[in-house]
Amino acid sequence: MRTSIATVCLSGTLEDRLDAAAAAGFDAVEIFENDLIASASSPESIRARTQDLGLSIDLYQPFRDAEGAPPSRFAAVERRFRAKLDLMGRLGADTILVCSSVSPDTIPDDALSVAQLRTLADLAAARDMRIAYEALAWGRHVSTWEHSWEIVRRADHPALGLCLDSFHVLSRTASYQNVRNVPGDKIFFLQLADAPRLDMDVLQWSRHHRLFPLQGGLDLAGFTRAVLDAGYTGPLSLEVFNDVFRQADPHRTAVDARRSLIALQNAGLTPPADLDGIAFAELSADASSGPELETLLRALGFTHSGQHRSKAVQLWEQGTARILLNSGAPAAIRAFALESTQPEQSAKRAEQLLAAPLPRRRRQSEADLTAVAAPDGTEVFFVRTSPAGWHDDFLPTGESADGAGITGIDHLSLAQPFDRYDEAALFYRSVLGMTDDEAGEFAAPYGLIRTLAIRDARRRARIALSVPVLRRGDWAPAVPHPQHITLATSDLSRTAAALHTAGIEPVPIPGNYYDDLEARLDLPAGLRALGAMYDEDEHGHYLQLFTPVIGDRVFFEIVERVGGYRGYGFANVPVRMAAHRAQRHRKEVRG
Amino acid sequence: MRTSIATVCLSGTLEDRLDAAAAAGFDAVEIFENDLIASASSPESIRARTQDLGLSIDLYQPFRDAEGAPPSRFAAVERRFRAKLDLMGRLGADTILVCSSVSPDTIPDDALSVAQLRTLADLAAARDMRIAYEALAWGRHVSTWEHSWEIVRRADHPALGLCLDSFHVLSRTASYQNVRNVPGDKIFFLQLADAPRLDMDVLQWSRHHRLFPLQGGLDLAGFTRAVLDAGYTGPLSLEVFNDVFRQADPHRTAVDARRSLIALQNAGLTPPADLDGIAFAELSADASSGPELETLLRALGFTHSGQHRSKAVQLWEQGTARILLNSGAPAAIRAFALESTQPEQSAKRAEQLLAAPLPRRRRQSEADLTAVAAPDGTEVFFVRTSPAGWHDDFLPTGESADGAGITGIDHLSLAQPFDRYDEAALFYRSVLGMTDDEAGEFAAPYGLIRTLAIRDARRRARIALSVPVLRRGDWAPAVPHPQHITLATSDLSRTAAALHTAGIEPVPIPGNYYDDLEARLDLPAGLRALGAMYDEDEHGHYLQLFTPVIGDRVFFEIVERVGGYRGYGFANVPVRMAAHRAQRHRKEVRG
Structure with missing residues (x-):
């Protein structure tokens, strides 16, 4: 028509x-x-x-x-x-x-x-x-x-x-x-x-x-x-x-x-292919953030398992969690790949829905990697990891590590430009065939934040979008809202212990937070000592740990979903944001 | 309490x-x-x-x-x-x-x-x-x-x-x-x-x-x-x-x-003094905008009547309209003075209401000029023009001119910083004892604009505040919203003719505007030829002419109120803004 x-x-x-x-x-x-x-x-x-x-x-x-x-x-x-x-x-x-x-x-x-x-x-x-x-x-x-x-x-x-x-x-x-x-x-x-x-x-x-x-x-x-x-x-x-x-x-x-x-x-539109999760997330890193990210990934139990055949890109793996480190730009989530049962079908639908195509990255001995730009500029790939997928383009380093409980990427949290929030939601819904999962609005230290999580039908790929309710002005700190990669662990204590052993402490969560939580809920033992945040729903509960921000805008969240908890811990966002702000402030004062 | x-x-x-x-x-x-x-x-x-x-x-x-x-x-x-x-x-x-x-x-x-x-x-x-x-x-x-x-x-x-x-x-x-x-x-x-x-x-x-x-x-x-x-x-x-x-x-x-x-x-608060109007508006001007403003004022029939005894400040007058040109900064409305029946009483009330005091400007042979900062930083003076007021601090130049019908300052239009709109409204209401006159919301070419006019009880001093409904982002032109001084004329045709004779044309108003107006209203003859905008209310009608923007953010509006019209022509704001944008765009393309 x-x-x-x-x-x-x-x-x-x-x-x-x-x-x-x-x-x-x-x-x-x-x-x-x-x-x-x-x-x-x-x-x-x-x-x-x-x-x-x-x-x-x-x-x-x-x-x-x-x-x-x-x-x-x-x-x-x-x-x-x-x-x-x-x-x-x-x-x-x-x-x-x-x-x-x-x-x-x-x-x-x-x-x-x-x-x-x-x-x-x-x-x-x-x-x-x-x-x-x-x-x-x-x-x-x-x-x-x-x-x-x-x-x-x-x-x-x-x-x-x-x-x-x-x-x-x-x-x-x-x-x-x-x-x-x-x-x-x-x-x-x-x-x-x-x-x-x-x-x-x-x-x-x-x-x-x-x-x-x-x-x-x-x-x-x-x-x-x-x-x-x-x-x-x-x-x-x-x-x-x-x-x-x-x-x-x-x-x-x-x-x-x-x-x-x-x-x-929806006329003549290629249907969305089933998604099997997030195949990898690719971080850019510069001379200062690159070594920090490597240290952090190692502390989290990741193995630097591969090196790209021709480019300065490292592959880090643990369970099905795969992180690419791409040197040359300040730390940010530059791209992510969706594990699609039919990558070509996914790409075709994206094209039909006017997703901006990106120059193909053809790596030596590799099939075309089709990528489109999400509204915020993040590159979105459609891939199959095996057999004979993008993974083969990395030469094994032979390194190995015991791991620290990480099993995969739980979800990505992508802060959106102010003007593109509704556009982004429609992009993910329509291009990827995702549906809305949970929405919220929260008072962060420098103003209200709106959040929307979307997911595929089988809860294998999840993305949380966020945006300030009002575009920030002069008073707010002149740093972008952080993005983060949320890693799933089968044992948060184990992951936390590994971090601690490596000399990295999670973002300190205020004692006031635990005082309040204890007044309201019966908590798992050791939560305060662990420095984890907590949420629960009718299915189960959720433990969350946050690394410091690397560079200006990237950190990792490590979560353990217990008993089928389905949410994202949104209620904890204001405290987490304040904790990151406080840590950044202390760093600035020290630095 | x-x-x-x-x-x-x-x-x-x-x-x-x-x-x-x-x-x-x-x-x-x-x-x-x-x-x-x-x-x-x-x-x-x-x-x-x-x-x-x-x-x-x-x-x-x-x-x-x-x-x-x-x-x-x-x-x-x-x-x-x-x-x-x-x-x-x-x-x-x-x-x-x-x-x-x-x-x-x-x-x-x-x-x-x-x-x-x-x-x-x-x-x-x-x-x-x-x-x-x-x-x-x-x-x-x-x-x-x-x-x-x-x-x-x-x-x-x-x-x-x-x-x-x-x-x-x-x-x-x-x-x-x-x-x-x-x-x-x-x-x-x-x-x-x-x-x-x-x-x-x-x-x-x-x-x-x-x-x-x-x-x-x-x-x-x-x-x-x-x-x-x-x-x-x-x-x-x-x-x-x-x-x-x-x-x-x-x-x-x-x-x-x-x-x-x-x-x-309102306990122990000094009552607001009656206001007799706007005594002067003070524009800053730099090497490029200064001569342009002088040319424009002369074209509007103003006389450069006085020169400050000690500072690089010119006084321009016509009727009770007085404009000070203060050299040294880009063109902007730097200050304005309210004609108060009791300047000291006005200043005392301002102080009680936490108006930020500004360093006093003591000019040679002059009484203290007490000024406070409005929320947007504009300096607000409380003065009596005569006898023996601020005016005596300017040495007469001896110049004279015929004038072009301007009788006084009708009102000031002050674009407000996004975060300070409600603060500004309260400031003018409480400090000056003003009341709300008319409010509106309009679709400007780059987003919605909110406007509020406030005035003293006798309609002698009027100020129109405006602010974008959303803080502007990357897409909007990177120029501030203009401020303007609205001059009252007893004969808009005469003022327009004087401008034309001096080789200055008002901002061109689109023909589409007149086509629409003529379809709806019986207009005064010659409106289109005059290039004036038009509004009416139950009391009378309003003719408006706009000069080009000088520098980045100042222009003059010339208005004739016929038969007791009480408004501000807010309905014309979107077309006027588009006309200024178009003129600026043509200038950029040419320049």
């Missing part, structure tokens, strides 16, 4: 927005009136630009307070409507969105609304144009899609049809199934927007918090299916008012937007 | 917060449990620090899910409560806040709650401690202050009293007058928080949007008076959960917080 996006979804000048929509592969745009009014370009110039870009203008919107007007005001409505039809002629647009009136003087009389809309439809039809009539969720008299359909049906005018907007429908009701019974050719336009489920004034919810489909909590898939079942053949068009998207790079937002429509349509 | 602040109001480590509270002059703090748990410092160390800082710990909070517990769970409540009393002993705190239970298993039985709170009060009393019981607005069984008082009254225990929280009371009801009838000695604690009036889930409203008193829309003054009328003698204590304050410099926030309590108490 054709895809379209309203200019109001994007940031910048109208030209910036059109360019971004075209670059992301949209077929069409809705011109949002205020964006045109603020533009220095004439309608003719905008029309020429859209044509050059291969875009059509599928909707001009919105036209407000038209129907239900007191007869004394309707002459002014007609004058305004004629002027907008003139403008549409200049733009080359043939459909105008008329939204239900919000004016306090609106007369609650369907017959009047029908008559007035017929008058406007006559004006439109005389120019081969048409009206898509939409019920705003906060409309004065007409506020449900059923009511707007009743009026369109009664008006029975070929130039008057419905505009259905998923937000306006789903924010008010879950009963949209009768949409199927509307004749498809009377649905002139379909606007799609998702949103988180919020209990707030619907106008404010709509103006600030809309999201692209599959980023929120509304049933976009079901609603879209119902509209298509009705026989709608127009474009799938996005109309999303979102505070973050309004000020973010429009090129990124447009790609995010189109990805949402591709995932929503 | 004693003033206190909860640590949760502030950002940083617990020590950062205590230091900030003490520096701002608070007498006491509430220790918010999570802040202590995350602290690496022991309770004894926190106690010592508060003592060194001259602070007492007037409340430990919160203790959750205590009353209404199923008997099988109450043993665990007692254990937890004892541990917290131990902790309070170590902290040197004697009052604990118990908030009404939110646990789903809460039993809705007042007799049970009474009995359980009596048990806990016995435990507290045994240590000379006491419980302040608070109804959370979202409490499971107890959610109104009346209900909490009923329980406290029935328990009739000397160690059990009420905690009243303005947010929990006023978010649910406007009927707080009966608070006066509660015996004052049974009100153990008073927590104060304001908030904007928002129609949303009360828990989310409380957690993210609280403000300091007089910053929001709740009746803090009336509520506080009622509690004091009841005979309450404890501290006025702030408990504000706010996303911005949580990540802003705690020293600034603490001053803002204490200013709110001083203004709220």
Whole structure:
């Protein structure tokens, strides 16, 4: 189906927005009136630009307070409507969105609304144009899609049809199934927007918090299916008012937007392959952090088992936990690989979903390693470790070690850039076929943090995303939020003892934390001495230990899941963050 | 009265917060449990620090899910409560806040709650401690202050009293007058928080949007008076959960917080003096912007009428509009002076309200010019222009000009730093005795903008504050939001003609803007040719012209108020901002 996006979804000048929509592969745009009014370009110039870009203008919107007007005001409505039809002629647009009136003087009389809309439809039809009539969720008299359909049906005018907007429908009701019974050719336009489920004034919810489909909590898939079942053949068009998207790079937002429509349509899309876990995590390291990371990995019981045949990349292993150390850049999680049952299938789906491909890394004697860039720039590989996979590209060092209980990578925690949090969530959900696992919001020492963990169906690959609720300002320490690799251990005491023996102590957890925990729970013995944090759920409990931060932004968490605990210890995030901040502060004071 | 602040109001480590509270002059703090748990410092160390800082710990909070517990769970409540009393002993705190239970298993039985709170009060009393019981607005069984008082009254225990929280009371009801009838000695604690009036889930409203008193829309003054009328003698204590304050410099926030309590108490406070307008605005200018500003002022009909006796400061005048040009720094609004009927009274009130004093500028043969720093750093002077005021410090140049219709300074528009918007609003309201005039929210090309205009009672001095809804990120142009001086003219056509004659054109307003305006309104003739923007209200209409931006961030607006128009043309802000951006862009491309 054709895809379209309203200019109001994007940031910048109208030209910036059109360019971004075209670059992301949209077929069409809705011109949002205020964006045109603020533009220095004439309608003719905008029309020429859209044509050059291969875009059509599928909707001009919105036209407000038209129907239900007191007869004394309707002459002014007609004058305004004629002027907008003139403008549409200049733009080359043939459909105008008329939204239900919000004016306090609106007369609650369907017959009047029908008559007035017929008058406007006559004006439109005389120019081969048409009206898509939409019920705003906060409309004065007409506020449900059923009511707007009743009026369109009664008006029975070929130039008057419905505009259905998923937000306006789903924010008010879950009963949209009768949409199927509307004749498809009377649905002139379909606007799609998702949103988180919020209990707030619907106008404010709509103006600030809309999201692209599959980023929120509304049933976009079901609603879209119902509209298509009705026989709608127009474009799938996005109309999303979102505070973050309004000020973010429009090129990124447009790609995010189109990805949402591709995932929503799910037509001809290669299904996600099953994931068997995280095959490796690759850290960059520089002259200062490299030796620190090597010392730390050795202390954790890892073996430096391989050396890349041609590059300055080390392979460290323990159990199924594999860490690559890639020298040359400050310490950070540069890449990770997902163990896919069908790497090529995974890569194909990623490509279909507009994941940015990265230059392939072909290593000597190695099959292509296909990688895509996640929204935060992290490289994501799809691999099979054996037989004959990426692993063979490392020459064995012959080193061996006893290990310290580590069995694999439990999950990765990736701090996201402020503007890309919802984009990242959709990326992992859609590209990897993952689902949301647990979400939270926490007060960290320098402001609130939002966290979302996502996972594959079998809980083998897990990723926790986090972002500050507000972009940090001058007062917050000028260091990035750390990322971390969480390693699973079968015996946290053993891993802790190994660290201790190697002279590395975990981040000190405040005594106040244990005092509080002991007041509330019956804890495993020795928790305080171990320096571990603790959480529990209905399945079991969770022990967590944290290494110091290496360089500016990487550390390891070591966790033991006991009795099938399923969470991520999110409740402990504020204390852990404060502990890392305190450690960094002490280091700075000393240093 | 004693003033206190909860640590949760502030950002940083617990020590950062205590230091900030003490520096701002608070007498006491509430220790918010999570802040202590995350602290690496022991309770004894926190106690010592508060003592060194001259602070007492007037409340430990919160203790959750205590009353209404199923008997099988109450043993665990007692254990937890004892541990917290131990902790309070170590902290040197004697009052604990118990908030009404939110646990789903809460039993809705007042007799049970009474009995359980009596048990806990016995435990507290045994240590000379006491419980302040608070109804959370979202409490499971107890959610109104009346209900909490009923329980406290029935328990009739000397160690059990009420905690009243303005947010929990006023978010649910406007009927707080009966608070006066509660015996004052049974009100153990008073927590104060304001908030904007928002129609949303009360828990989310409380957690993210609280403000300091007089910053929001709740009746803090009336509520506080009622509690004091009841005979309450404890501290006025702030408990504000706010996303911005949580990540802003705690020293600034603490001053803002204490200013709110001083203004709220209004005890012994010098009343604000009447204002007669804006006496002058002072622009800084550097080698590049200085000559541009001089050219522009001359084009606008200003006369370079005076030169400072000793400094590189020029005085430009027209009507009562006076602009000082102070060389040496990039173009910006460095200062402004308010024409006060009693400058010393104004300055005294500013000092009482913790306005940061600035080094006095004593100019030769001149009385002291007292200035304070507004939250954004702008210098604010209180002056009388005549007789024998600041004006005499400028030697007449003897220049004269015909003028171009400018009559005075209509208002100033000051873009605020992201973290200081609510602080700035309170500053101008309290220090200058101004009131809110008009507020708005607008979609600018690079994100949403929030605006608030405030004014004195007689509409002689007006200031418009603005701030982006989200702190700008990498994508937005790396230039500050412009500030501007709005000049009133008696004849916009005349001023425009003078500009044109001098070869300066106003910022070009897009044709699309006029097309839209003409479709909606009957406009004065020649508006489009004039390049002016237009607004109207029930009193009259408003014509606006904008000069180009000089340097990075200053421009002039010229306005004609016709027939008593009272607004600020806020609806035109997005188009004006886009026009300035477009002009800047063209300049960059050319340059």
